[in-house]
Amino acid sequence: MNGANTAINLGVFGIFVLITLYIVYRAGSRNVTKSDYYAAGGGFTGAQNGIALSGDFLSAASFLGISGAIAVNGYDGFLYSIGWVVAWLIGLMLIAERLRNTGRYTMGDVMAFRMRERPVRAAAANATLVISLFYMIAQMAGAGGLMALLLDVHSKVGQAAIIAVVGIIMVLYVLVGGMKGTTWVQIIKAGFLILSVLLLTIFLIGKFGFDLSTMLERATQKSPLGDAVLSPGVKYGASDLSKIDFLSLALALLFGTASLPHVLMRFYTVPNAREARRSVVWATCMVATFYLCTLVLGFGAMALVGTDEITSAPGGENSAAPLLAFHIGGAVLLGIVAAVAFATILAVVAGLTLTASASFAHDVYASVIKHGEADPRSEVRVARLTAIVVGVLAIIGGIAANGQNVAFLVALAFAIAASANLPTLLYSLFWKRFNTTGTLWSIYGGLSLCIVLIAFSPAISGSPSSVFPSADFAWFPLSNPGIVSIPLSFLAGYLGTIFSKKPADPHKQSEMEVRALTGIGSGLR
Structure with missing residues (x-):
């Protein structure tokens, strides 16, 4: 990194920030109503919203975290990608159309439609705030690692200052642009991201004469794990416990995607349920293309950069993609890739x-x-x-989590979303008997249980890769609690409904069913 031209790196993503801030300002100037601010007036097409969905979903965890996980752990690192691609089928088949027909601006609109409104909306808002904060902390940690790599900042104070600057810019996007401005930033960012990873993949394969076998052979030579990186089991196959941990992670990734508040909220930016379905199809295609490229980039980083250099760089595993760009195209390509990664973080956090x-x-x-x-x-x-x-809370959390693999941190947010939101959404949309008590038990039960299990897991303490490596208060053995918290959240919603003496409102239930299936009365208002 000593040969990198810092001025080029800063200049490239500085230009991006200025251009997108101008776009956000122009789009935000047309925010006349709260519908415009929350849902862009429902004026985006399915294709536009699908691209924005992929831009909203493809975060620092995808670009930096997964590339790094593959570069260090090989095959097992790619397992994140598989879970996230397959997860979109749940959104397409079960969630998108009914959610768009039933709600207006937030996930709470659906959950409270046929329940007692005040307690359910409060519960939905609490879950949304917690999930968003967990997700944002991962993005901010990724921003700290990326900028530390670019500016060669090794001190924790310097990296903390970088995270604070990222947080301030992110808040500006939201304050000025609302949903319209944020959507256009996500569309632009998604286009840049897909184009960048495609070109980087082509350049990388060209380095090895367009022979993937040669690249993989070089990768095994540069990794201390040798040929084991090409087979499953490096990270999640060492013991029966690690296999269960992987199953727990897979459940969190699979069910968490369809219950992330910032993903669900995007379905309100289209005019009808048909466009909501088209959004998911477009997003799935974009996401699948991206993750296929990250598979090549991860092993390419292992082959060209080497595992030792990646893990010792500022940002650790998250530095794999930027370091690979520097090895392929020098400071200019590094600046471009860093700008795209930086834009990814800004758009997702916004x-x-x-x-x-x-x-x-x-x-x-x-x-x-x-x-x-x-x-x-x-x-x-x-x-x-x-x-x-x-934004302030995300900055503080990002500073505390700086240095952690962002894909791993995001997986925790997925576990919380799947535990608190998915059971409640599915019960609300498909179970006639589901009532307010069941809703509250499901949301608060899943949310609190998942947070407690995370707090006392190896993710937080008890291992060298923990957030607090010097402490050890981990009594829950799994790094991701999804395999426990998700089923128990479904059970809590069921038991709360069965034991409650207050039945659901049959008229509201009938209205919700008709509206979810037909779209009658689903216009934004």
Whole structure:
């Protein structure tokens, strides 16, 4: 990295930030109503929203974390990608159409449709805020590692300052642009990201005479694990416990995607359910293309850069893709790839911040505090103030988690989403008897159980790769709690409904069923 031209690196993504801030400003100037701010007025097509969905979903965990996981762990690192691609089928078949037909702005609209509104909306908002914060912390940690690599910043204080700057820019996107501006940033970012990984993949294979076998052979030579990186078991096959840990991770990735608040909120930006389905198809194609490229990039980084150089660089595993770009094309290509990665982080975190702030303003402030009689302007103002608070919390969490593999950190957010949201959504959409008590038991039971298990897992303490490696209070053996928390959340929702003496409102249930299937009355208002 000593030969890298820092001015080029900073200049490339500085230009990107300025251009996208201008686009956000222009798009945000047309935010007239709260529908514009929360859901862009439902004015995007399925193709546009699908590209934006992929831009919202393909985060630093995908570009930096998975490339690094493959570069260090080989085959097992790619298992993240498989789970995330397959997961979109659940969104396509079960969630997208019914969610778009039933809700307006947030996930709480669906959960509270036929329940007691105030407690359910408060629960949905709490879950959204926690999930968004976990996800944002991973992105901020990725930003710290990326910028530390570019600027050769090894001190924790310097990396903390970098994370703070990223957080400030991200909050600006949300404050100025709302959903319209954020969507256009995600569309632009997705286009740049897919184009960059495709070109980088082609350049990389060309380095080995377009012979993948030669690249893989070189990779095994540069890895201390040797030929084992080409087979499953390096990370998740060492023991029966590690195999269970992988199964838990797979469940979190599979079910978490269809219950992430910032992904679900994007279905409200299209005019009808047909466009919502098209969004998922477009997003799936974009995501699948991207992950196929990361497989090549991960092994390419192992072959050209080497595992030792990757793990010793600022940012650790997250440095694999930028280091690979530097080895292929020098400082200029590094600057371009870093700009794309930086844009990825900004766009994803902006979407998360918007989702968290919208959920608090719409579900808590407008519906719970103001009893549904909030002035639209004051509601948007509260959303913007919430965005600032969420941004500050994400900066603090990102500083604490700096150095962790971002794909691993994001997997924890997926486990929380799958535990708190998915059972409640599926029960609300498909089980007639489901009631308010079941909803609250499912949300709070899944949320609290998952957080407790994470707090006392090896992810937080008890191992060299933990967030707090010097401490050891881990009594739960699995790094990802999905295999325990997801089924128990379904069970909690079922038991809460069965034991409750207050049945669901049959009229509201019938209305929701008709609306979910036909789209009658689903226009944004």
